[in-house]
Amino acid sequence: xSYASIVWGHLRKDLRLELRTKDSINGMLxxxxxxxxxFALAFxxxxxxxxxxxxxxxxxxxxxxFASMTALNQSWARELNNHVLDAHRLSPSPAxxxxxxxxxxxxxxxxxxxxVLAPVFIIFYNLHPLGDSWKLLLILPLGxxxxxxxxxxxxxxxxRTRNRETLLPLVLLPITMPSLLAMIQATTAVLTGDFEPTLxxxxxxxxxxxxxxxxxxxxxxxxxxx
Amino acid sequence: xxxxxxxxxxxxGTDAAIAVxxxxxxxxxxxxxxxxxxxxxxxxxxxVVLLGENGAGKSTVLKLxxxxxxxxxxxxxxxxERPQSQRGAIGTMxxxxxxxxxxxxxxxxxxxxxMNGLGESRSELxxxxxxxxxxxxxxxxxxxxxxEFSQGMRQRASLARVLMAxxxxxxxxxxxxxxxxxxxxxxxxxxxxxxxxxxEDGLARTLxxxxxxxxxxxxxxxxxxxxxxxQISLIEGxxxxxxxxxxxx
Amino acid sequence: xxxxxxxxxxxxSLPVWAYLYIAATLAVMAIxxxxxxxxPTEATMGNLYRVFFYHLPHAILSFIPPYLNCIAxxxxxxxxxxxxxxxxxADAFALASAEITVLYASIxxxxxxxxxxxxxxxxxxxxxxxxxxxxxxLLYVSYxxxxxxxxxxxxxxxxxxxxxxxxVDVPICYMSIxxxxxxxxxxxxxxxxxxGIDPSMYPAVLWNMLAWAMWGGLVLGIRYVIERRxxxxxxxxxxxxxxxxxxxxx
Numbered sequence: 001x002s003y004a005s006i007v008w009g010h011l012r013k014d015l016r017l018e019l020r021t022k023d024s025i026n027g028m029l030x031x032x033x034x035x036x037x038x039f040a041l042a043f044x045x046x047x048x049x050x051x052x053x054x055x056x057x058x059x060x061x062x063x064x065x066f067a068s069m070t071a072l073n074q075s076w077a078r079e080l081n082n083h084v085l086d087a088h089r090l091s092p093s094p095a096x097x098x099x100x101x102x103x104x105x106x107x108x109x110x111x112x113x114x115x116v117l118a119p120v121f122i123i124f125y126n127l128h129p130l131g132d133s134w135k136l137l138l139i140l141p142l143g144x145x146x147x148x149x150x151x152x153x154x155x156x157x158x159x160r161t162r163n164r165e166t167l168l169p170l171v172l173l174p175i176t177m178p179s180l181l182a183m184i185q186a187t188t189a190v191l192t193g194d195f196e197p198t199l200x201x202x203x204x205x206x207x208x209x210x211x212x213x214x215x216x217x218x219x220x221x222x223x224x225x226x
Numbered sequence: 227x228x229x230x231x232x233x234x235x236x237x238x239g240t241d242a243a244i245a246v247x248x249x250x251x252x253x254x255x256x257x258x259x260x261x262x263x264x265x266x267x268x269x270x271x272x273x274v275v276l277l278g279e280n281g282a283g284k285s286t287v288l289k290l291x292x293x294x295x296x297x298x299x300x301x302x303x304x305x306x307e308r309p310q311s312q313r314g315a316i317g318t319m320x321x322x323x324x325x326x327x328x329x330x331x332x333x334x335x336x337x338x339x340x341m342n343g344l345g346e347s348r349s350e351l352x353x354x355x356x357x358x359x360x361x362x363x364x365x366x367x368x369x370x371x372x373x374e375f376s377q378g379m380r381q382r383a384s385l386a387r388v389l390m391a392x393x394x395x396x397x398x399x400x401x402x403x404x405x406x407x408x409x410x411x412x413x414x415x416x417x418x419x420x421x422x423x424x425x426e427d428g429l430a431r432t433l434x435x436x437x438x439x440x441x442x443x444x445x446x447x448x449x450x451x452x453x454x455x456x457q458i459s460l461i462e463g464x465x466x467x468x469x470x471x472x473x474x475x
Numbered sequence: 476x477x478x479x480x481x482x483x484x485x486x487x488s489l490p491v492w493a494y495l496y497i498a499a500t501l502a503v504m505a506i507x508x509x510x511x512x513x514x515p516t517e518a519t520m521g522n523l524y525r526v527f528f529y530h531l532p533h534a535i536l537s538f539i540p541p542y543l544n545c546i547a548x549x550x551x552x553x554x555x556x557x558x559x560x561x562x563x564x565a566d567a568f569a570l571a572s573a574e575i576t577v578l579y580a581s582i583x584x585x586x587x588x589x590x591x592x593x594x595x596x597x598x599x600x601x602x603x604x605x606x607x608x609x610x611x612x613l614l615y616v617s618y619x620x621x622x623x624x625x626x627x628x629x630x631x632x633x634x635x636x637x638x639x640x641x642x643v644d645v646p647i648c649y650m651s652i653x654x655x656x657x658x659x660x661x662x663x664x665x666x667x668x669x670x671g672i673d674p675s676m677y678p679a680v681l682w683n684m685l686a687w688a689m690w691g692g693l694v695l696g697i698r699y700v701i702e703r704r705x706x707x708x709x710x711x712x713x714x715x716x717x718x719x720x721x722x723x724x725x
Contacts, residue, residue: 006340006341009337013333013337017329021328078326082325083320083324089293090316090318093341
């Protein structure tokens with residue numbers, strides 16, 4: 001049984017559970033919509049189109065970050081029901097496959113949220129991107145993966161703590177700061193057309209490669225910590 | 227001077243014929259002592275029931291043997307190796323089902339069959355899952371969600387999940403809790419049948435279970451080990467099971 | 476690491492070299508203070524610039540203990556299943572080095588802010604260096620927080636994992652903040668370490684660098700010894716519960 005097929009098995013199971021319960025995706029969608037509305041009330045984007053262009057990349061990334069935070073704990077909480085997590089800890093299959101499968105599942109649901117959110121943003125904030133819009137197709141998936149891969153890892157780590165709902169953002173945000181910065185800068189570059197997002201894409205790629213590797217290497221350690 | 231049990235250790239060593247060996251194991255959670263210097267040897271083929279009150283350390287023994295926890299002091303081996311490296315050979319069933327409520331029984335078992343590396347193709351995995359369900363008498367409920375199952379059906383599905391992998395060592399934590407007498411008897415019969423089948427390499431299969439309902443487990447277990455306050459207080463039955471109190475004396 | 480000295484002396488006395496080190500640290504700190512106060516007064520800022528002699532060492536030194544923490548964390552993970560005594564020592568060292576990072580970065584930020592107020596008239600500028608130190612500070616505060624939140628018995632392992640993540644994050648943070656500020660030339664004010672220091676200030680800078688490095692080593696050592704004693708006390712209590720039979724380590 002190859003590693004990829006085990007990852008696929010975990011991914012299939014997570015997607016199936018998410019489709020049946022729709023716990024996290026509904027929460028994320030509504031939460032991010034609320035964030036968009038709250039920010040729009042705070043900044044009045046239609047009267048100041050230039051400012052709207054400059055800040056909306058950041059707002060969207062922050063909205064996605066906060067929304068995904070609500071889903072990350074949820075994605076491990078379902079493993080705690082009926083102690084299924086113990087079955088994973090006792091399983092002979094590689095622990096990191098469980099992590100990769102779940103990270104991909106979380107990534108896909110956050111991407112769905114972004115796909116719904118992007119048009120909402122364009123309408124509510126009256127946006128006309130001045131840079132190369134197609135570059136967003138690289139920026140958003142890379143940035144999302146960088147948030148989700150660490151988020152999935154730290155949500156698993158928080159399972160072993162008291163107040164795990166509180167702890168996750170406290171640990172995740174400082175670690176994610178460089179990738180969040182890169183994602184916001186690159187998105188802003190595309191929206192305003194003031195500068196090239198290439199540098200920030202490179203930062204994102206480096207960040208993704210480095211942290212995906214560490215997460216995969218260290219996941220077994222935290223899964224089996226007792 | 228060597229005691230009898232030490233000589234037996236010399237002979238058997240870390241031989242695979244010894245299914246489980248706890249050597250002077252202590253387990254602490256913070257400053258709470260769950261187990262205190264426990265030594266226990268289960269030869270392959272033995273069936274042992276752990277008795278004791280709540281908090282006596284029964285579940286801790288199972289956690290250590292399954293590899294879910296590591297001892298604070300002392301050593302645990304399963305078939306001569308660390309429990310973590312024997313995962314394929316150990317089947318664990320807790321009081322929780324370890325199944326996803328939102329998936330059907332078939333989806334659950336196919337998934338766990340794949341995680342246990344029981345087959346390559348999807349049809350092969352589905353076949354294994356279906357026959358495991360048939361053996362516990364759940365084949366009419368294959369496509370129903372586990373959340374719709376009664377408590378007895380859940381326990382049987384959980385048993386199917388464990389037996390499907392054909393483990394050499396079965397660890398059951400309170401398997402009969404929340405079951406009516408009929409379902410519990412059915413489960414005991416299924417277990418007796420499983421244990422009487424020859425295991426891998428001709429070695430007989432080993433069972434270690436905890437329960438409050440000793441009467442139900444009587445047909446299963448030839449030996450009883452009673453724990454109290456994290457120590458072994460009594461061993462009855464087969465003398466091939468060696469308790470720590472005699473070793474250290 | 477002075478594990479041997481703490482293990483060998485349960486009565487609480489310190490070895491001679493520890494007293495010598497404390498004396499040397501105090502002496503060097505006194506010299507550093509003298510040099511900082513007697514260095515020539517700066518042309519535009521007057522005496523206010525002297526905070527720089529405290530700011531610079533703390534700011535620079537705060538980049539060292541994260542790597543000590545990372546090494547100790549890796550050693551903890553390596554020794555965890557092999558030698559519990561060494562693993563605990565590594566964990567104590569990781570804790571001490573994370574706390575000294577927070578301490579250095581806090582002092583670096585506070586003195587930086589004082590300097591900013593004196594030099595530029597504002598307490599805080601989002602310039603590259605200050606932001607980097609803020610992120611460094613946030614990273615290691617989150618490490619210390621995690622240690623408080625973790626379930627007992629799992630504190631060491633999960634904080635070791637976070638320690639590795641944090642150390643890997645530090646250079647990425649450093650570079651990305653640097654690019655962030657240079658790409659948007661916001662009001663970055665001149666000054667700081669590498670904009671050129673007058674040679675007359677070298678003795679004060681170097682003595683203070685040495686003084687605060689020695690001071691950091693001292694605080695780290697004390698924190699390490701305290702944590703080791705706490706661990707040994709906890710182990711002794713546990714063994715007390717277990718009775719007097721000797722225990723075999725894993």
